[in-house]
Amino acid sequence: MAEKLYMIALSPTMEKGTIVKWNIKENESFSEGDVLCEVETDKTTMDYEATDEGTILKILIPEGGKAAVGEPIAIFGEPGEDISDLLSEEKEEIENVEEKTQIEKQVETKNTTIPKEIPENNDLKRIKISPLARKIALMKKIDISKIKGTGPGGRIVKRDVENYTAEPVRTVKEIKREYASIQVETRDEDVVIPLSDKRRIIGERLSQSKYTAPHFYLTVSVDMSNVLENRKMLNKKYNLSLNAFIIKIVANTLKKHRRINATLNNDSIIEFGRVDIALAVAQEDGLITPIVRNADKKGILQIDDELKTLIDKAKNNKLDPEEYTNATFTISNLGSFGVDEFTAIINPPGSAILAIGMIKETPVVENGEIVIKPIMKMTLSSDHRVIDGALAAAFMKDLKDTFENPILAIL
């Protein structure tokens, strides 16, 4: 019986592979262990070894073609076998998938095709399932490897799919989460806290950011004397937070460095025309990032006013989604916790985040003499796909200059 040869996951995170070379051509036979083809995965080029023997009857994905894990790439069997049925089935399959992806594209933009069967342990185990049950599972996006079949020989039938209530097919994000966490054995004294939705989303988003964006870090020490003096002066009349100053200075510097205020969008980079700065605020059950929109166009007084409202709302869980999503740049300030310096994870869709440490009286050598200055260390995490080192450094230099001479912010 001719069978389909499926693309397998050749690395843990592989979703798709490009067939670089077919070592076994059509009508050539192979035995177990032979390298059928070379597959370029997300990481490297791997050998696809045969786990069976047979003859390649038809190559479905030619050299240079891509296939998702679980998609057929060839048909093999005995020489001369009639494979017209498998081929027409394949054609239908492709049409179905195309139709399905069309629909999915309308619904969600990011997730591409769902693999038909998710291989377990990279091993394409044959799952007995009725055609109807398979169809229902596909429509409901249920991973059939999770369903227990009650038909003859464990065949999954309609009622099994209908009675199945657990999670839909794992998306790429979820697979990553599984890789990130490990199975832990709990003991009596351990406290098990179920993951809140918020915690889960933070985890997913930040994992995605850290996995997909190549981070690099630049740390700069800033003399905060002038900012502190200005603040002290203004605070005779107002009660302005340091964060308002920081946001204002960062926003105005960002305006001059458009590439730092940018994001990667598929095959293009978007340099944002707005400067919306998020400030990470700690809550009991996680972190939230309320946003001061168009901070470059606002004065410190207004920024401070907005911040007070936002932080108040954040602490009471009253923020509307539009008040904490789609910032172009983020600031995380752990100075009040006595942290000297740290690195933060980029908050998408932004391509950079500024981590601010505490202002500390520090001995500094100035003109050959040791003087004591209020020094603040700040670290920029940048997405190297968008921002190069020199660009980030130029921004940090400008930022340092502006912090040290705040009047530059109003230029």
Added chain:
Amino acid sequence: MAIITMREALRQAMDEEMARDKNIILMGEEVAQYNGAYKVSQGLYDKYGEKRVIDTPITENGFAGVGIGAAMAGLRPIVEFMTFNFALQAFDQIVNNAAKMRYMSGGQFKVPVVFRGPNGPAEYLSSQHSQATQSFFAHVPGLKVVAPGTPYDAKGLLKSAIRDDNPVIFLESELMYSWEGEVLEEEYVIDIGKADVKKDGSDVTIISYSKPLKYAMESAEILEKEGINVEVIDIRSIRPLDEETILNSVKKTNRCVIVDESWPFVSVASHIGWLISHKAFDYLDAPVELVTSEDVPMPYNHKLELAAQPSVEKIIKAVKKVMYI
């Protein structure tokens, strides 16, 4: 509606058609003076006379050929086989002449002949006289093959068969002749090639025709009491086959049992099974099951004779198998 026997329904159909069209003749062994071996042609000889109701000798190959020739010459013969077991004698005429003449003459000849008579196992007749021959005829392009399961369908379908310009194999069943059913008193015909949903249901489809339809209906009734909602399709016409009705039902129920009293190998049932797997594959929750006669010549011993044929028990078992219970 009047309640009459299948025998009477068939007689009415022939009578009404013969009265309507003087080109219709009836021929066969004992159809005239003896009023038919199973009394289906009772009274027709007296009514239409010896020129239109003709007794033939025991020469199936001969009188089948005469019937085909008469049809080519412009008459509309109804040829009765005392049983379709004997039609095997006339197989060459039916397959090589009746079925092919219109095609081979480029449409110059029509062959409006009906071959009718009892088909399928009866009782105590042993293996040469007790066989279901539908698969033989259904195999041949050019033949229409019809097998009604109720007196109502029998009358309407026979009238359509007589009016058809092509050879029609009209399969009755000896045991069914005395079965009664409601039949419309006014004139009606049933189109060849239209299946009938004999019972609506949602859980499983039973497809059948002719005599075993009765077992299918009985099985459905028993299963109903166990909470299984059965749909029963009577295909009525084997060729042409109403694929749409079959597929619609299977798409609804996702499970199918086909009941056919012919043998299982390359049979009407196996064809329908293939059809479903081909055109409703994604709607199937279980492999299609066949309930047919056993793949053996019919035994003479009555217990074995019954055991070799489809039965209510076998149908119920098959239904439960496709329901996974």
